[in-house]
Amino acid sequence: MLMGSSTMAIMNIFAKLVKTESNINVLELCYFRAFFMLWGCYFHAKYSKVNVINIPKDKSFLILLRSIFGFLSFCFQFVGIYLMPLSIAMVLYFT
Numbered sequence: 001m002l003m004g005s006s007t008m009a010i011m012n013i014f015a016k017l018v019k020t021e022s023n024i025n026v027l028e029l030c031y032f033r034a035f036f037m038l039w040g041c042y043f044h045a046k047y048s049k050v051n052v053i054n055i056p057k058d059k060s061f062l063i064l065l066r067s068i069f070g071f072l073s074f075c076f077q078f079v080g081i082y083l084m085p086l087s088i089a090m091v092l093y094f095t
Contacts, residue, residue, distance in 0.1 A: 015078055016086050026078050034074070 011033070018024050045052050055063055080089040 012081055012086060012090065015081050019082050026075065026082055030075050030078055034071075 015029060018029060077089075077093055080093065083089075084092075
């Protein structure tokens with residue numbers, strides 16, 4: 001848990017740095033982070049021998065809604081980091 005919190009803090013600092021030092025917009029940043037997280041999750045699931053394809057039919061709509069709202073939350077977090085100071089964005093994200 002400490003490693004996850006530390007890496008999220010470092011990622012947020014780098015996201016703010018990318019905004020100030022380059023022309024990358026929020027959607028590109030979200031895409032690249034999601035792309036690397038996809039590979040990390042894939043290799044972790046393969047290592048743990050978890051089958052991520054078997055989704056129960058009665059829960060598939062809820063999982064779809066969770067993924068949509070999770071993606072929106074993820075994008076809005078980066079929009080907040082881009083548009084506000086980092087400290088205010090993190091306080092608002094965790095309240």
